[in-house]
Amino acid sequence: MVVVQGAFNEALRPGFLDAFADEYPGLPAVYPSLVPVISSQRAFEEWLITTGLGTTPEKPEGEPTPMDRPLQVGTVKVRHTSYGLGYGVSHEAMINDLYGVIVDPSARFLAQSQRDVEERKAHAIFNLAATTQQAFDGVSLINSAHPLAGGGTQANRPATDEALSVGALQASRERFRKLVNERGIRIRYRAEKLLVPPELEQRAEEILLSPMKPFTANNEINVANRMGLTHEVSEYLTSATAWFNLAARQRLRFFFVWRERPTQSDDFDKKKRIAEFFNHSIFSLVSVDYRGIDGSTG
Secondary structure, X not given: XXXXXXXXXXXXXXXXXXXXXXXXXXXXXXXXXXXXXXXXXXXXXXXXXXXXXXOOOOOOOOOOOOOOOOOEEEEEEEEOEEEEEEEEEEHHHHHOOOOOOOOOOHHHHHHHHHHHHHHHHHHHHHHOOOOOOEOXXXXXXXXXXXXXXXXXXXXXXXXXXXXXXXXXXXXXXXHHHOOEOOOOOEOOOOOOEEEEOHHHHHXXXXXXXXXXXXXXXOOOEOHXXXXXXXXXXXXXXXXXXXXXXXXXXXXXXXXXXXXXXXXXXXXXXXXXXXXXXXXXXXXXEEEOXXXXXXXXXX
16 A cells, blocks of 8 residues: 555644554563574474383283384474565655655554564464464363373363452462373473453462452461462453463474564656555464473453
8 A cells, every 4th residue: 555645744734733553652672581482494393202201010020021112103294474564655756745754653653564464463362362263282282182192182271260369379380290191201391470451460460469368357378379470460461351471482382483583675667656664574473392381361
């Protein structure tokens, strides 16, 4: 789309004291503190998921030693997506822009749009975690019955979704501590960060920062205050009730993958006398393993 004089006729006449071109403070970057960011050198990336061995069994005297072998349990593949945005300005609109609201902020406009798509796509990990976002096991990223290669299931979501509370956080911490690998051997994952939408910010602070148990008249110690959880609020979470517990970022197995970081460019159409401004990037989001995230839709 091209900006012509008629679309910005007020910017061409004198008389205004000042003009504002979307000059609002932007949100700080959120997703880099929540989702590991990596780079790719190919059009797609793949992950192979294999297991170790099961628990060592008893070996009766004189009997053969039981044998086991690792298992290949799945693969995850992601193909990167291209993103781009541009706009054009006629030569006449450009030279007659008295207030610098058409061309001057072009780089800022494009950067804002780029930042927004990054956050929205990265937060799909959480916004779709209970529905279509899947890891290698083929079920939703947070699920009450993740199948295990060695048999059985395990959960990183309550069987019945729970609103954020001291009890819900305690149950989430217990699920973290009971996590096993694909062969049923205990592993060490600990919840370190509580992620909530703005609607739950106050409740999260009451739960995590109160020395005594909140929402009750009983003089009880607030165990949630001693869990060692930090909390982060994200305006990009679309549910007003969903909450998530996350392990340390380096332990997470979902990724924001850059193939090509944002680049800005410009061009000039000499025949039409139109200045054009562009922003392009290539990236993808992928969830490989569910271990490290636990939560509820509230």
